Amino acid sequence: xxxxxxxxxxxxxxxxxxxxxxxxxxxxxxxxxxxxxxxxxxxxxxxxxxxxxxxxxxxxxxxxxxxxxxxxxxxxxxxxxxxxxxxxxxxxxxxxxxxxxxxxxxxxxxxxxxxxxxxxxxxxxxxxxxxxxxxxxxxxxxxxxxxxxxxxxxxxxxxxxxxxxxxxxxxxxxxxxxxxxxxxxxxxxxxxxxxxxxxxxxxxxxxxxxxxxxxxxxxxxxxxxxxxxxxxxxxxxxxxxxxxxxxxxxxxxxx
Amino acid sequence: xxxxxxxxxxxxxxxxxxxxxxxxxxxxxxxxxxxxxxxxxxxxxxxxxxxxxxxxxxxxxxxxxxxxxxxxxxxxxxxxxxxxxxxxxxxxxxxxxxxxxxxxxxxxxxxxxxxxxxxxxxxxxxxxxxxxxxxxxxxxxxxxxxxxxxxxxxxxxxxxxxxxxxxxxxxxxxxxxxxxxxxxxxxxxxxxxxxxxxxxxxxxxxxxxxxxxxxxxxxxxxxxxxxxxxxxxxxxxxxxxxxxxxxxxxxxxxx
Amino acid sequence: xxxxxxxxxxxxxxxxxxxxxxxxxxxxxxxxxxxxxxxxxxxxxxxxxxxxxxxxxxxxxxxxxxxxxxxxxxxxxxxxxxxxxxxxxxxxxxxxxxxxxxxxxxxxxxxxxxxxxxxxxxxxxxxxxxxxxxxxxxxxxxxxxxxxxxxxxxxxxxxxxxxxxxxxxxxxxxxxxxxxxxxxxxxxxxxxxxxxxxxxxxxxxxxxxxxxxxxxxxxxxxxxxxxxxxxxxxxxxxxxxxxxxxxxxxxxxxx
Numbered sequence: 001x002x003x004x005x006x007x008x009x010x011x012x013x014x015x016x017x018x019x020x021x022x023x024x025x026x027x028x029x030x031x032x033x034x035x036x037x038x039x040x041x042x043x044x045x046x047x048x049x050x051x052x053x054x055x056x057x058x059x060x061x062x063x064x065x066x067x068x069x070x071x072x073x074x075x076x077x078x079x080x081x082x083x084x085x086x087x088x089x090x091x092x093x094x095x096x097x098x099x100x101x102x103x104x105x106x107x108x109x110x111x112x113x114x115x116x117x118x119x120x121x122x123x124x125x126x127x128x129x130x131x132x133x134x135x136x137x138x139x140x141x142x143x144x145x146x147x148x149x150x151x152x153x154x155x156x157x158x159x160x161x162x163x164x165x166x167x168x169x170x171x172x173x174x175x176x177x178x179x180x181x182x183x184x185x186x187x188x189x190x191x192x193x194x195x196x197x198x199x200x201x202x203x204x205x206x207x208x209x210x211x212x213x214x215x216x217x218x219x220x221x222x223x224x225x226x227x228x229x230x231x232x233x234x235x236x237x238x239x240x241x242x243x244x245x246x247x248x249x250x251x252x253x254x255x
Numbered sequence: 256x257x258x259x260x261x262x263x264x265x266x267x268x269x270x271x272x273x274x275x276x277x278x279x280x281x282x283x284x285x286x287x288x289x290x291x292x293x294x295x296x297x298x299x300x301x302x303x304x305x306x307x308x309x310x311x312x313x314x315x316x317x318x319x320x321x322x323x324x325x326x327x328x329x330x331x332x333x334x335x336x337x338x339x340x341x342x343x344x345x346x347x348x349x350x351x352x353x354x355x356x357x358x359x360x361x362x363x364x365x366x367x368x369x370x371x372x373x374x375x376x377x378x379x380x381x382x383x384x385x386x387x388x389x390x391x392x393x394x395x396x397x398x399x400x401x402x403x404x405x406x407x408x409x410x411x412x413x414x415x416x417x418x419x420x421x422x423x424x425x426x427x428x429x430x431x432x433x434x435x436x437x438x439x440x441x442x443x444x445x446x447x448x449x450x451x452x453x454x455x456x457x458x459x460x461x462x463x464x465x466x467x468x469x470x471x472x473x474x475x476x477x478x479x480x481x482x483x484x485x486x487x488x489x490x491x492x493x494x495x496x497x498x499x500x501x502x503x504x505x506x507x508x509x510x
Numbered sequence: 511x512x513x514x515x516x517x518x519x520x521x522x523x524x525x526x527x528x529x530x531x532x533x534x535x536x537x538x539x540x541x542x543x544x545x546x547x548x549x550x551x552x553x554x555x556x557x558x559x560x561x562x563x564x565x566x567x568x569x570x571x572x573x574x575x576x577x578x579x580x581x582x583x584x585x586x587x588x589x590x591x592x593x594x595x596x597x598x599x600x601x602x603x604x605x606x607x608x609x610x611x612x613x614x615x616x617x618x619x620x621x622x623x624x625x626x627x628x629x630x631x632x633x634x635x636x637x638x639x640x641x642x643x644x645x646x647x648x649x650x651x652x653x654x655x656x657x658x659x660x661x662x663x664x665x666x667x668x669x670x671x672x673x674x675x676x677x678x679x680x681x682x683x684x685x686x687x688x689x690x691x692x693x694x695x696x697x698x699x700x701x702x703x704x705x706x707x708x709x710x711x712x713x714x715x716x717x718x719x720x721x722x723x724x725x726x727x728x729x730x731x732x733x734x735x736x737x738x739x740x741x742x743x744x745x746x747x748x749x750x751x752x753x754x755x756x757x758x759x760x761x762x763x764x765x
Contacts, residue, residue, distance in 0.1 A: 048764075
């Protein structure tokens, strides 16, 4: 496989997939949604792959949806966000996310779908939805409360603040925050432990863990998508976009 | 609005509601159930309010149900506990609880229904249900395990012991315990962050977070109410009330 | 009652049940499944018992299923694992587990079914399922994520590594890890607190806490059992058993 916006490398049975738009802080363009979806589908099918690591090329993990691209006309993506989420929900093998740098929007909420996350102490995550006049997505309104309790999840998802690696580890959004210099060593070591075990066992245990939550996760994603659609063009969203264009702080008084 | 047992104040779009029966440690009389319910209903309807803070006047947060009143004949409350719970379950805006002093019974379990809780380090919470020969309420048998895991919730709800601010923060029942002198500054600062964001986004994200749990929460509250009714007049409850009247320790041996 | 593989002792209304096959590290033979099931059923029926403590005789808590016995022909057990799980799921009184030494397999996963667990700092738990070419059981794929979040549970259940008392306490699988020398004092003190309260209240609160999860727990146990059956004789399982027989490290490359 050969992708425009995704790079991958196999070491024994561990595949590392890199979001590879470093010049755009690995923001999710339609191409990246499609490439990453294909990468998951092919990693599912490839019996030589037992474990997948997802990380970002360059200094960011992912800046989230590509706002630059949003305005421009483009052909419809093959998979898009919905296809990517479905591919991750159905991905049967252990998925480890290595948050190597900043993660925003889907660059933060995707952590709720992984089996394991590790994060650089220097990295930060942010769910900017309220500040954009929008709402949370990628199932995070269900996965985050499961991982960290309703109160911490509500703060993370509503307040649009940055969360440090240490805060994310304390909350349980990632298993551990380590210095960036040691991040990939840590993650590779964990991947090696898993890859040394029978894949059928890993897959069965993963599917048992996910099964009780799958229907609700899909229902939540659908409800989030509807919520997002409803809020597009709402006063808060209009003000957020205007402020962005005009390079000023948004003013949500009375909104 | 003008209430006998509740006081409120608005600063910009943040409303602070105070339980205001300090002479009774803000115990919930029928009047307080009704006043607080009305306060929530009016805060829902008032489009100038974006965030509500709930706290207690004086040195207590709330001593729980007003046992003094329980014996006396009274007109039926308009809303009562059930009406209050429904108003909180349906309250669409961010609700922050500031536990400024002791909380007992509903003064502790109400924390499970809030979006965010902060607590004075000097404050303590207690779920005295077993010691009264009763059982837990306000949905806490569902919300507490979600927040802190089954084991810690079981201890908190069964053992009738006091929990310090630090223990509540470690458990996840509150986001943070801070010195009382800094409590309202901390809470006001958090409220300001939220109030600076578009209300439609805050409400949508809150409703998505709550949705997967609402039916179960209502079912649990109904089951708790039935359990409470069944235990009224049970040997444990009779002994607890007798010991209270006779100002002695209850003896639950063989009960 | 008089059991071959289980010993018990009552102090006032607290019953301590000991897994009593110390020469086999309290591994679960068919006899032990049956004896422990009977012990739970009789403790349910015995109105003088308010609280049950489960612990292990000797230096281990439980080495898990008795692999020695697995090969040998034997009469069908009366209750077996399924009967034991049902007896624990339906056990109405507070159950405290005291993990006094190593716990493997069901010796670790049983903690997910208890109301409270305490663990010796010196003890360790391990879920070796992947290393045996099998999958997790005893409802742990549901209970562990509820207690410690999906990521930590996935690691514990998939990676087959040892977890220290301190790690188990931090994860929330046990309430506290204390030095072995103080374990039973700690547990007995907690049991005394509970036993000093009315049993009807303890039972009602426990049943309310468990109720929302019972159907899913049973469904998960059934799915786990099917998963285990499917993996018996799978390439990973065959290699694990061969390596065990041949006293070598298993090689799961390509499996």
